[in-house]
Amino acid sequence: MRVAIVAESFLPNVNGVTNSVLRVLEHLHAEGHDAMVIAPGARDGQEEISDYLGFPIRRVPTVKVPLIDSLPVGVPTSVVDSELREFQPDIIHLASPFVLGAAGAFSARQLRIPAVALYQTDVAGFATKYQLSALAFGVWEWLRTIHNACQMTLAPSSLTIAELERHNIKNVRHWGRGVDAVRFHPSKRSEALREMWDPSKSKRIVGFVGRLAAEKGVHRLAALNDRDDIQLVIVGDGPERPLLEAQLPTAKFMGALGGEELAQAYASLDVFVHAGEFETFCQAIQEAQASGVPTIGPNAGGPVDLIDEGVNGYLLEVDTFIEDLPAAVDAIDSPEFGLRARASIENKTWEALCRQLMGYYEEVLESTRRVPLTILGQRPELPRWAARALGARVA
Template sequence: MKIAIFTDTFYPDINGVARTLKHFTNYLEKQNISYKVFAPNSDSNEYISTNIRRFKSWSFFLYPECRLALPNIFRMKAELEAFSPDIIHVATPFNMGLCGIYLSKKLSIPLVGSYHTDFDYYLQFYDLQFLSSILWKYMKWFHKPFKKIFVPSHETLTQLTRHGFANLEIWPHGVDCELFHPYYDQESVREKRSITKKYLLTFVGRLAPEKDVKTLMSVANALPAEVSKQVQWLIVGDGPLRDEMQAQSSSNMIFTGYITGTELAEIYSASDVFVFPSPTETFGNVVIEALASGTPAITANSGGVKNIIKHGETGFLCETGNAAEFKDAIINLINNDSLRKQIGREARDYALTQNWDTIFDHLLWQYQAVLEGTTIQKFA
C-alpha cells in the first residue's frame, strides 16, 4: 500500500495533529510502507525527508501552529502521479486538505480524512461565535467526499453525528510508554528546573484562550496560602497569552517555553499533579502523556479528554471553567499521598493499553476496507 498524506501541519510543528502524524509516519517506516506527506514549510529546518514535500505558507490566525500553504497544484499533481498512491489521507481542512480532495477526484484516488481540531469551540474564545454556522457548513462540505472520517474520541463522533457528518470511525490516539514513564530521576529534574517546593503542579499546552489558561491562573490564585507556599507551578508551552500570564503570576510559577522529547517526559514524571483546564480537546495528547508518566490529571469535563480520564481512578474531571472545583481536586490529591500514588498507578496501567502500533494496525485495516469496499469491526 502507498499512502499520500495531505496536512497543513507536520513535524517539527508542536501540536497534536503534527505529533500524531509523525507517530504514524514512524510506524509506516517500521512497516516498510511507502508514504508521501504534502505539507507547508516549517519555521525550522530541523526535519528534512525525501518523503515530505513542503510548500511556502503563512500562519493561520486562529491557530498559528497550523499554516496556510501556497502550493503549486500542477507540480503537486505531477509528484502525486509519480508516487501513484493507493489512498489519500487528508488531515486538516485548509489549503493542503483542499488540494488533497481536488487531486483525489482528479486522479480517481480513494479519499479518507481525519478530524483533529474543534474549531467551532475555538470561536467563542475569540469572540467569533457568529461564524459558527458558516464554519459548520464549510466543514460538512469539506468532509463530504471522504469514504471514511477518522475521529479521535467518542465525544467527537457524537458531536459530528449531531451535525450530520457520515462515514465516521473512531481512531483513538496512543502514547509512547517507553518515552513517557514514571521512572526518571525526579530529584535531578527538580534540581535542573530549580523546583524547591514540596509539590510540583504542571500544565503543558499552547498558552492561548482556547486552552482556558484564564481558569488555570484563577486556580493558581485560588489555592489557600498554606497550600500555595508548598506548591511550584511549571507552565510548559508558549503562545499569545504568555506575557500576560507571566505578568499575573506569582513567584511560584515558572514558564519554560516549548519543551519536547525526553526533557518533557522527565517533567511529567517529576510532577505530582497535571492540571489541564482546556475544554476544546478532541482527544488530549498531553493528558495521556501525563497518565503514562504515572501523574494524576485534573482536567475539564469536556471534549475527548472525557474518554481518557476515569473520574476518581486515573484523575479528576471538573466542570469547565470552575476554578473552585479544580482547586478542591488539587488540594485533595496533594493532601492524600496514598490516593495520589494509587491514581498514578491506575493512570500508568491505562496508558499501557493505548499502544500506537495496535492503533495504526487498525487504521491500515480501515484503509484496506475502503480500497476493497468492505466493512470491518469498529475500534472499541
C-alpha cells in the same frame, strides 16, 4: 501500499497533528510501505526538512491566521494536485483537513483515489474562542463538505464522533492516539528537578505541558496562585507566554522541552492539569498518565475518554473549572491515583493504533473496489462561498 499524506501541519511545527503523522510514517516505513507528505512550509526562522525516513516532503507556502499563531495554514496551490498525480497513491490520508486538506480531498475525487480524513482539530471551537466571526460562519458546512468527500472519517473520542454525526458527517469511525509508554514512564521522575522547582521540598508540584495558546486555557491555573502549598510549573512556549507569566506570577516557566527533558518534566509532577475545552483528544493527558501522574481536565472533548473520574483524576465542568480546580487538586491525595494513571495507558501503544489504521485503509480500499470509478470521481456539492474560495481548483 502507497500512501499520500496531506497534513494541515507538519515539522518544524510540533503539535498533535504533526506527532500523529510522524508515528504513521514510522509505521509505514517499518512495514515496507511507500509514502509521501504534502504539508505547509516552514515559517520565518524555522528550519525545513525535505524528507522523513526517506519519504519525500512536498511543501506549499504558509500564511499566518490573525490572532492564531499556533494554527499554521498551508496555501492550497497546484502543488497538491500535481504531486498526487505524480505519486499515484493507493490511498490519501488527510491529517486534520481544513484548507490544505480540502484541496487534497477534492484532488482525491478528481483523481478517483479513495481518501480517509482524520478529524483532529476543533476549528469551530477555535473560531468561537478567538471571536473570528468570518471564520466561524460556515465552518461546519465546510467541514461537512470536506469529510463527506472522503470515504471514511476517523475521530479520536466518543464525544467528537457524536458531534461530527450531529453535523451530518458520514461514516465516522474511532481512531485514538497511541503513547510511548517507554519514553513516558514513572521512572523518569527527577528529585533534582523537583528541588529546582521547589527548594523547600514541601510543596506539591502542579503543572501543564503544551502550547501556550489561548485555546489551551492555561490562565485557569491562576486559581492556584495563592496556594503556599503548591508550586505551578508550565512547560511549553507560544504566543500567550508573556500574558501567562503576568497571570501566573509564581509559576516556573520552563519553555519548550523535548526528549528526556520532557519525559522527566512530566514524571516529576504530582498533578497534571489541562484546562482547554477544545481538545479532540489531548495527547498531553495521555503522556502524563503514562508518566504515572494523575490528571485533571475539562468535562469536554477528548479528556472525557481519558480521565476516569475519581480513579486516575478528575473532570471539571468548563463553566466552573476555575472555582473547582483547588478542590480537585486536593482530592488527589494518594499514590494510588498515579498507579492507576499508569495502568490506564497499558494497551494504548502506537503500534496497535497504527495497525488499526492500516485496517481502516484496507477497509476503504476494499469498499471502493466495489464502487464504479464514475461514482468515486464525482465532485462533492460545494457551498457557494466555498466554491468561490477554491474556484480555481474545483471549477
